[in-house]
Amino acid sequence: MKVLIACEESGAVRDQFLKQGHDAVSLDLLPTSSPGPHRQEPLTAEILAESWNLIVAFPPCTDLSAIGASTWKRKQADGSQQAAYEFVRSIYDSGVSKVCIENPAGWMNTHWRKPDQIVNPWNFGDPFKKRTCLWLKGLPKLKIEFETIPDEVDYWVTGQRRSSGANKAFVQGEKTHYKATNKAFHRSKTFPGIARAMAEAWG
Numbered sequence: 001m002k003v004l005i006a007c008e009e010s011g012a013v014r015d016q017f018l019k020q021g022h023d024a025v026s027l028d029l030l031p032t033s034s035p036g037p038h039r040q041e042p043l044t045a046e047i048l049a050e051s052w053n054l055i056v057a058f059p060p061c062t063d064l065s066a067i068g069a070s071t072w073k074r075k076q077a078d079g080s081q082q083a084a085y086e087f088v089r090s091i092y093d094s095g096v097s098k099v100c101i102e103n104p105a106g107w108m109n110t111h112w113r114k115p116d117q118i119v120n121p122w123n124f125g126d127p128f129k130k131r132t133c134l135w136l137k138g139l140p141k142l143k144i145e146f147e148t149i150p151d152e153v154d155y156w157v158t159g160q161r162r163s164s165g166a167n168k169a170f171v172q173g174e175k176t177h178y179k180a181t182n183k184a185f186h187r188s189k190t191f192p193g194i195a196r197a198m199a200e201a202w203g
Contacts, residue, residue, distance in 0.1 A: 001203065004050075006043050006057035006091060011036050012190040013056055016199035043087075048094040054139075054202060056100045057091045058190070060084065066106040081107065088112075092137060098202065101135040102190075109133065117141045122153045124193025129153060132194065142197045 003024040005014040011034030017024035025037040032038035063075045063084035075081040092099055115133035123144045
């Protein structure tokens with residue numbers, strides 16, 4: 001199966017599909033941080049028109065996420081929010097029959113449609129909370145491994161300090177606070193359990 005993992009620099013999802021023997025490639029404006037098949041270029045209509053069997057996309061959420069709701073009016077005025085949404089729709093409405101769009105809760109939930117599934121890393125064995133929305137076309141929902149949140153899960157992967165709990169915001173796999181210059185970059189990483197579940201469900 002020919003699989004495009006769009007807007008992914010980490011290679012996490014790409015590598016899980018490769019493990020299953022699929023012809024998977026990641027694509028992003030940034031170089032991949034995990035060696036493997038990767039195209040460093042913009043996602044264009046011409047690329048979407050290639051003979052993909054499946055696209056799993058992680059489009060930028062900067063202009064769509066609820067975290068930035070206070071800036072939506074400005075982004076609507078300058079057209080950046082509409083451009084971000086049109087980019088999402090260009091992927092979803094491409095001629096590819098199987099598509100997943102991943103994004104946090106935000107503008108699309110209320111102005112496009114509700115996501116088909118909402119998952120957290122802890123559903124798949126990674127002890128973190130990170131509410132993740134999936135909009136699916138021609139694909140089944142991910143198989144949830146853990147329905148009840150474990151006691152040890154008490155960290156929000158948001159990059160923001162919170163007033164409750166231990167005021168901790170951890171980078172995946174690390175027990176350190178985000179640095180102000182890279183917290184959004186680390187926050188966008190896909191957790192191993194979700195990446196594995198995607199390959200198992202859709203591969």
